[in-house]
Amino acid sequence: MLCARFLSEQYMPELPEVETTIGFLNKRIINRRIKDVWTDSAKIIKKPADFKIFKREIKNKKIERIWRKGKNIIFNLSEGKILLIHQKLTGHLLVGYWILDNGYWKPKSRGFLGEKVNTYIHLLFTLDNGLMLGLSDLRKFAKVLLVSKDEFENLKDLRELGPEPLDKTFSFEKFKERFENKKAAKGEPRQRRGKIKQVLMDQTVIAGIGNIYSDEILWEAKIHPLENVKMLDNGKLRKIYKAMQKILKKGIELRGESFSDYRMPNGEKGGFDKYRKVYRRKGEKCSRCGALIEKIKTGGRSAHFCPLCQKL
């Protein structure tokens, strides 16, 4: 059984976690052929809706390329097929060897870090060398699609995804443009509205930032999460831009966060925890000024910040 703490924590793979995951998958399962697929929760497969068809179409396909777009993990398969997995809240991809035991997957031999049975593996691929790729997902919110190249290019949410925050071409000028209204009226440069926290998390503005990293970025930039983006001058925007790059790079360098049940595909935890300054630290002292971290709710999500460092 997974230890209780593992299960109790929320897990939110954002850009650094997804980046870590694809790096790992590229080392372990590239050029492997999918020989079989199992599920006990066909609902997470959105396309094709019929699992029998999904199974037939993915069988014997070779995994040729693994990359990501925002938080979406994309597997380019042979014969032009594309497998897309969005882990949402509690999904994570694991690579290893398991045996089906009473409906649950039990790791063969030692397995992962004290884990005996993973009751949350809901989708599992067996590869041509016997290695397995499992999608573990406590909440079953994950989304899986198997599509053709054409279908892939026409997926609405992927088409509307904003730029990659760490792309070399994503300059400060480009970042600034993301805060301007798409269709600026003749004359006045109308700006995007809303609170900075929600705008940063809007995948159509910038791809890959979620609840954890948006809190951390705003703490780093000393900007209040509820600050309206209209109020952000050049200086503040630059601070956010710099903080975004720093925090996301740190996340990748440390291979993702680790306080929740996020694990790399080999079951190890990431190391971002030491750098987590505000997220889920309500009531703790701000490491910069000593004030107590506060937690508020905005747009249906929690936001953590230091009331002294991040003034409205």
Place this chain on the structure above:
DNA sequence: CGATTCCCCTGATAGC
């Protein structure tokens, strides 16, 4: 068109 609310799901927690 934009902003808000609901919903998917399951485990933890608070309240009785």
Place this chain on the structure above:
DNA sequence: TGCTATCAGGGGAATC
């Protein structure tokens, strides 16, 4: 102790 109600949370859909 044990039951029930509530909550979290990415993102898509429905609704205001």
